[in-house]
Amino acid sequence: MSGFTTGTVPTARLLLLPLAVAHAEEMAAVLADPALHAFIGGSPADPVALRARYQRLVAGSPDPGESWCNWVIQLRDDGPLTGFVQATVTAPVGPPRHAATAGARAVGHRHRDDTEPVHAGPVAEIAWVVGTPWQGRGIATEAARGMAGWLGRRGVRTLVAHIHPDHRASAAVATACGLAPTDVWHDGEVRWTGPAPA
Secondary structure (H helix, E strand, O other): OOOOOOOOEEOOOEEEEEOOHHHHHHHHHHOOOHHHHHHHOOOOOOHHHHHHHHHHHHHOOOOOOEEEEEEEEEEOOOOOEEEEEEEEEEOOOOOOOOOOOOOOOOOEOOOOOOOOOOOOOOEEEEEEEEOHHHOOOOHHHHHHHHHHHHHHHOOOOEEEEEEOOOOHHHHHHHHHOOOEEEEEEEOOEEEEEEEOOO
């Protein structure tokens, strides 16, 4: 989709940097805690596997009607990477065919179905993950809100996330982004949705 080339997104404490293959080694360490995968599934990837995944993500979706937007979260002033945020942006007609994770599961990241009402305009399926050492500091909320604002400024009208019902921290992030839970479930997760910031 035109207009969705990922750029750097600054927030008060963070920089959301467009994902690069070179981030794989540091991000493998960020995501290395097995407990981090309790809700997002899978297991920690080593740098080689993560590099291959990032190569697929950086190459972009093979579907011209879909954009993959992926950022790593960096603390400002050349701080460490702390996690990532991502969005799959599609037109509001029909479900997307590819996950922005290119096969990896992430908090809140699966696709909507045709029964979900959407506002006029593109739909972004969003997700966020923050490494264990940086949790509890509001980083996921700040990063997700920064991403949501960036998407809204580019014409996205609807945000969607899928969250495990026991994942209270992720539910708090979704709420801070203006999303609310629906009665739709998918693979044991609740679909949340709401308008993107204007």
